[in-house]
Amino acid sequence: MKFFLDTANLDEIRKGASWGIVDGVTTNPSLIAREGRPLKEQVAAICDIVDGPISAEVLSTETAAMIAEGRELAKIHKNIVVKLPLIKDGIAACAALSKEGIRVNVTLCFSPAQALIAAKAGAYFISPFVGRLDDIGHNGMDLIRQIVAIYENYDFSTQVLAASLRGPTHVIESALAGAQIGTMPLKVMEQLFNHPLTDKGLDQFLKDYGKAFGTQPAAR
Ligand code: E4P
Numbered sequence: 001m002k003f004f005l006d007t008a009n010l011d012e013i014r015k016g017a018s019w020g021i022v023d024g025v026t027t028n029p030s031l032i033a034r035e036g037r038p039l040k041e042q043v044a045a046i047c048d049i050v051d052g053p054i055s056a057e058v059l060s061t062e063t064a065a066m067i068a069e070g071r072e073l074a075k076i077h078k079n080i081v082v083k084l085p086l087i088k089d090g091i092a093a094c095a096a097l098s099k100e101g102i103r104v105n106v107t108l109c110f111s112p113a114q115a116l117i118a119a120k121a122g123a124y125f126i127s128p129f130v131g132r133l134d135d136i137g138h139n140g141m142d143l144i145r146q147i148v149a150i151y152e153n154y155d156f157s158t159q160v161l162a163a164s165l166r167g168p169t170h171v172i173e174s175a176l177a178g179a180q181i182g183t184m185p186l187k188v189m190e191q192l193f194n195h196p197l198t199d200k201g202l203d204q205f206l207k208d209y210g211k212a213f214g215t216q217p218a219a220r
Helices: 010-018 029-035 039-047 063-076 088-099 112-120 130-135 140-154 168-177 186-191 196-213
Strands: 002-006 024-026 054-057 080-085 104-109 125-128 159-162 181-184
Touching: 002 010, 002 186, 010 039, 010 186, 024 181, 029 039, 039 054, 039 063, 054 104, 063 080, 063 088, 080 088, 088 104, 088 112, 104 112, 112 125, 112 140, 125 140, 130 140, 130 168, 140 159, 140 168, 159 168, 168 181, 168 186, 181 186
Parallel strands: 002 024, 002 181, 024 054, 054 080, 080 104, 104 125, 125 159, 159 181
Antiparallel strands: none
16 A cells, blocks of 8 residues: 655655655645645645655646646646546546546545546546545545445556545555555654554563663663
């Protein structure tokens, strides 16, 4: 499973990248807005940190404008994946950009029917939002399972990018369901490391060695 960071914050991206487990980055207009720098400049800076797919979302909502904006975003860097919302105009733009060889991440997916449409339009990634479905009392993980099954039935090459992941359980369940990618905030990625028995075991190893040879456990 590939791990993407779901943030536009450069410090967070540098920190995650330093762990050696970040395969790409997803952004959206809300995440970019938080950083106070225009979209193109911010995603260009992200491309300098992580060598992997970097999703940049268009702000237009009509097909022709989405195509033009998608082409401009794709020029920023070879790793840019153009992100389009799952509306009719977005799907038409996805079909056009995909035919040109521009990779598209279709976002704001909340149903298997929508995911089927995105795959038919040649999407490179589909982004089903798990947490936001949970927020309204649905089971977001069911959607991941359904999409993986449907794509397998028809050998679609569209990769399932499980999004809106709010904790380690979402990540693990997405992995079990067969999602190719999980995108998550830095906080969630950090939580994946944690286990109390790891910390306890390491403390004990260092204490035992120290007692035998008189060395001080390294400060952590
Ligand atoms: C995905 O690309 C989205 O940016 C993101 O996962 C949305 O997550 P949220 O529901 O926590 O805002």
